Amino acid sequence: MDSKPDRTGYHPEWIKYEDSLTEPMLPPASDPGFSDAFCNLMINNAKHFPPTLESVTVYDEQISEHVKVRVYQPSDPKSRDKALPLCLFIHGGGWVTGSLDTEDHFCRDISGRADVVVVSVLYRKFPAVKFPQNTEDCVEGVLWAHKHATTLGADPKRFLMMGGSAGGGLAVAATHFLIEFHPTVPPLAGLLPINSAHIHPEGCPKGYEHLYTAYTENAGPIPFVTDEMSRGVFHIMDGEPPYDDKRKHWVPVSMGVEGVKGFPRTWLLNSGKECFRDDGRVLEALLKESGVPVKRELVEGMPHYYFAFPLGGGVVEDFRQRTLRGIRWCLES
Secondary structure, X not given: XXXXXXXXXXXXXXXXXXXXXXXXXXXXXXXXXXXXXXXXXXXXXXXXXOOOOOOOEEEEXXXXXXXXEEEEEOOOHHHOOOOEEEEEEEOOOOOOOOOOOOOHHHHHHHHHHHOXXXXXXXXXXXXXXXXXXXXXXXXXXXXXXXXXXXXXXXXXXXXXEEEEXXXXXXXXXXXXXXXXXXXXXXXXXXXXXXXXOOOOOOXXXXXXXXXXXXXXXOOOOOOXXXXXXXXXXXXXXXXXXXXOOOHHHXXXXXXHHHHHOOOOOEXXXXXXXXXXXXXXXXXXXXXHHHOOOEEEEEEOOXXXXXXXXXXXXXXXXXXXXXXXXXXXXXXXX
């Protein structure tokens, strides 16, 4: 790379990986080829990860005109004495890119090792749509999974919602939508937002601003996602504050405690060097104030979505183990 930002405090394995690069990871977000480049990067990175369990059955299904899902079933789920937990996964990509393929390896791995039926949802992207269509697509995935739980060999009473980055933000928003607008749907057993983006830089709920400093400390230039990129996407998707009575539901954490009312037990993971670090910090504080059981893990020295890169030193496996423990913890209730 031609130049590198200050990497003080970064994990040695990340620095080693970054030093191995001969060109930028991605073109500028404004580049017409950005979306394809992002998807190819994620898919190619996964080729360096250990193979997943061959016993996991995978198939795609178009559940409506706009929504497609990919189902991951551990071996013979319907032959078990007890139905398996069910998890809706929402992929990342800044709300503008990403696909069912970009985090396919992760979903296969989690399904096989956690013994969970995973339903990964492909939602519509910006700028082709605006909020809240993408959140509604994810809710549609939840409703479909609930309806077909028996066929999937899954228990709808042990339903988890998981998402990464933009997908984490959608998981938070979809959880709120289910509680607010679909009260007849059984409550979730757990929510797992990973490196989640769910607060606009100027949308931190009042009284929690002292917890929200990462956009200053980790603004950029930093690897993968910068403050400028995040603000740009929020602008495209009409997600900027102030929020009226309708739009506040699109970014529920901005509402404070009201926005997380009724949330299930929640496990979060953040990276110490990401601008979204304190999105998790604020959500953790709100959940604690609301009496919701919550666990948050902070991985110091790592940038946003570090686990999607072929880092050495057992870093990726450490992340996978953290996630597996988070799943088990959510299912304890």
